[in-house]
Each structure stands twice: as structure tokens, then as C-alpha cells.
Amino acid sequence: GYISALLFLFMFIFSVFGMQIFGGKFFFEHQERPQWNFDTFPVAMMTAFQILTYDMWSFVLIDGMRAVGWSGAFYFFFWITIGALVLRNLLLVIILETYVIVRAQTLKEEQAEHAVHDAESRRTWLASMPLFEPLKENVEFLSAVAATLEPRMVHANEMIVRKGGKGTAEMYFITKGAVDVLDSLTRPAFSTLREGEFFGEGGLFADGDVACGTFVRATNNPLNLYVLKKSSLDEAFKKFPGVEETVQEAWV
Numbered sequence: 001g002y003i004s005a006l007l008f009l010f011m012f013i014f015s016v017f018g019m020q021i022f023g024g025k026f027f028f029e030h031q032e033r034p035q036w037n038f039d040t041f042p043v044a045m046m047t048a049f050q051i052l053t054y055d056m057w058s059f060v061l062i063d064g065m066r067a068v069g070w071s072g073a074f075y076f077f078f079w080i081t082i083g084a085l086v087l088r089n090l091l092l093v094i095i096l097e098t099y100v101i102v103r104a105q106t107l108k109e110e111q112a113e114h115a116v117h118d119a120e121s122r123r124t125w126l127a128s129m130p131l132f133e134p135l136k137e138n139v140e141f142l143s144a145v146a147a148t149l150e151p152r153m154v155h156a157n158e159m160i161v162r163k164g165g166k167g168t169a170e171m172y173f174i175t176k177g178a179v180d181v182l183d184s185l186t187r188p189a190f191s192t193l194r195e196g197e198f199f200g201e202g203g204l205f206a207d208g209d210v211a212c213g214t215f216v217r218a219t220n221n222p223l224n225l226y227v228l229k230k231s232s233l234d235e236a237f238k239k240f241p242g243v244e245e246t247v248q249e250a251w252v
Helices: 002-022 041-052 057-068 070-128 139-146 230-239 243-251
Strands: 150-154 159-161 170-176 178-182 191-194 215-218 223-229
Touching: 002 041, 002 057, 002 070, 041 057, 041 070, 057 070, 070 139, 139 230, 223 230, 230 243
Parallel strands: none
Antiparallel strands: 150 223, 159 215, 170 223, 178 191, 178 215
16 A cells, blocks of 8 residues: 555656656657657656556657657656666565465464364374274363374384384374284284274383384385374373273273
8 A cells, every 4th residue: 555655656746747848848740749748647647657667668768858858868767767666676575575474374374274183183083093992082181192192204114113122102003104013023024004003002001111022114115103102191191080091991
């Protein structure tokens, strides 16, 4: 709004300025008066706008110089410099800035919407797991646990759990890819877990120094996991008394 008002003000000034310099002088022998002139204020405004937009402005320049001589070129120089280069570029900057602000706000809203959808998806997913299925009606607890899930990417053939190693005190949910469960690294996997399945739930209820009983390794493709830490689950248990017993019964 302010830029439009400023642009109109300069068009008004240069229209009046043009009338003082070129008014009644765009008459040439053996030639009709051109449609661009400064004889009246409305036409002078249109001519000033024509110069501002570079629409056949060189013809107006030539006629202006024919009317008052080379000195008439200074009018066009100042008007193009101030109007076309400064005001128009300033208007473009404001338009772009407005676009950036609107786009940033849109992205923020999309991210918030995605976060809500992601949280809802995690909660629904947890409720479908046997370990948490008895609590599927306890939306607050499942939402609290879902909020603590940490995404993790695992490279192809990367070892996640080592047999005989220290327990991880973590539970893993497979969101993309698959893992092989092995009793020995020299023998083929005796089980393969895929998207939607989980492993390591024993680490949530056992002490961290309990040795792991199997190897768990990503297959030949990258793996995406959600990781639930024992410490995070314990915090949720403290906030929702009585829930821990239900989960442990489901695990047993």
C-alpha cells in the first residue's frame, strides 16, 4: 500500500513536471500529434506510466528531444532512474519479501500439521503392538510414550545387537527395511523381522548388564527404526501409575 502510494506520488510529480517541459510541444510538421504527450494531466499520467514500464518509451524520448532539444533527455533519465529502477525494484523486493513470509508461515503450518499426524501415527502404531495393546484406550499414556520414540537410520549389514554383549536397554520398532536374527555369524539367519515388527523388548524390563542372546543385523538394505529407551518408558510409568504392571503382564 505504501509503495503504491509512493509510486503514484512520483507519477503525479513527473506528470506535472512533464507538462511544464513538454506541454503543447508534441506538434511536428507533416505528422499527427502522437498519442503519448503531456498536453493534459490524464494523458501525461498515461505517458509517465508508459515510460515507467518501458513500453515504446524510446519513441517518447525521441519526440521529447525533438520538442525541446537534448535537454529533454534529462527528464527521461531522472524518471527512469527514480521510477523504473528504484521504485519498481523496491516494489519487487516487497512482493518477494511478502512471498517469503507467507511461504515460511505455510511451511510452519505444514510442519505443525505433519507433527500432529506423525504423533497420531506413532500412537496408533504403538497401540497395535502386543506389548501395548492392552493400553490402546489409554491415549494419554501412548501419546507420552510415542513422543519419546527416537528415529534412527541403520546402514546395510550393520550390527544392531551382538550376542553376549551388554544389553542395550532399548526396544526397536522397524519402520522401513528388515533385520536378520542370528544365533551365530557363521550360520544363516533363523528369523527375519520386517516393517511393522519389533525386537529388543526384553531390554525394557531387564537390567542393562544382562547379556544378549542373539545377533540382530540389518539386511542388505538400509534400515529405519524407532527406538524406545528404557529410561523414557520408566519416566512414562512414573506419570501413569498402574500402567507398568499391565505392560509387564503383556510382555510375559
